[in-house]
Amino acid sequence: MINLSKKRPIVRSFEPIALVGGGEIGPDDLEVMLIRANTVVAADGGAAPLVESGRLPDAVIGDFDSLDSRHKDQIPVDRLYPIREQNSTDFDKALRSIDAPVVLGAGFLGGRLDHQLAVLNTLVQRQDRPCVLLGDTEVVFHAPPQISLCITPGDVVSFFPFQRVTGTSRGLEWPIDDLVMEPGGQVGTSNRALADVELAVDAPGLLVMVPRYALDQVMQAFLSGQTGRWPARAE
Structure with a gap:
C-alpha cells in the first residue's frame, strides 16, 4: 500500500518488500527478490535495473540525483517520491520510508567501500526496520x-x-x-x-x-x- 501522508511511511505492507539500490546487483538478485516480494521499491538509481528488467517499481524514493530521465520517464509520476535533503543516503531515505515485517535489499553491497559502510551504518541506525541485504555469497x-x-x-x-x-x-x-x-x-x-x-x-x-x-x-x-x-x- 502506498501512503501519501508525509507523517507516515510511504510504503506499507504486512508482507516482505523488496528494495533495489543503484549499486552492484548479481545476475539472479532481482529474480531472488521478485519471487519473495510482491511490492518493489527503488532507492533512486535502483529504478534503472528494474525498468530494464520490465518490472516498474511501485515506488521510487531518493534525492533523484542518480536516476536518469531515460528510466524516470517510464515510471508513473505518482510513483516518484523525491526526498531532497542531502544529510542521508538514498538507502536511508528509502528504508525509513518503508514499513514492513522485513525488507529484502539488493544493489547496496559491493562497489565502493564508503558506500557499503554507509549502508551498514544505516542498518544499525534504522534498528526498527528489519532488512536483509543480499551479497554475492x-x-x-x-x-x-x-x-x-x-x-x-x-x-x-x-x-x-x-x-x-x-x-x-x-x-x-x-x-x-x-x-x-x-x-x-x-x-x-x-x-x-x-x-x-x-x-x-x-x-x-x-x-x-x-x-x-x-x-x-x-x-x-x-x-x-x-x-x-x-x-x-x-x-
Whole structure:
C-alpha cells in the first residue's frame, strides 16, 4: 500500500518488500527478490535495473540525483517520491520510508567501500526496520533481540558490532557468551556453525553475516514475529 501522508511511511505492507539500490546487483538478485516480494521499491538509481528488467517499481524514493530521465520517464509520476535533503543516503531515505515485517535489499553491497559502510551504518541506525541485504555469497542483517537459524556445520557465521553489545549463543564453535563486542574492540568474524545456531543479544548494534542459502530462514524468522523487534531510535 502506498501512503501519501508525509507523517507516515510511504510504503506499507504486512508482507516482505523488496528494495533495489543503484549499486552492484548479481545476475539472479532481482529474480531472488521478485519471487519473495510482491511490492518493489527503488532507492533512486535502483529504478534503472528494474525498468530494464520490465518490472516498474511501485515506488521510487531518493534525492533523484542518480536516476536518469531515460528510466524516470517510464515510471508513473505518482510513483516518484523525491526526498531532497542531502544529510542521508538514498538507502536511508528509502528504508525509513518503508514499513514492513522485513525488507529484502539488493544493489547496496559491493562497489565502493564508503558506500557499503554507509549502508551498514544505516542498518544499525534504522534498528526498527528489519532488512536483509543480499551479497554475492552471504546475507547481512541487523541482529534482532533473538534469532534461530539452521546453518550447515562448518559454515561461517560472522558478527560485527557497530555499537557495544553482549549476548549469548548456541551452536557456534566459539560462543559469544559474556563477550563484549564493540567498535575498535572485540569483533566476531569468521566464527563457524556446529549445529543449529541460536543468538540472543542485549541491545541493538550487531550485524550478522550468514551464507546466502540461509536467506529464506532469516526472512521467515522476521516474518514469524518471534525474533522481537527493536524500537525506533530517538531523533
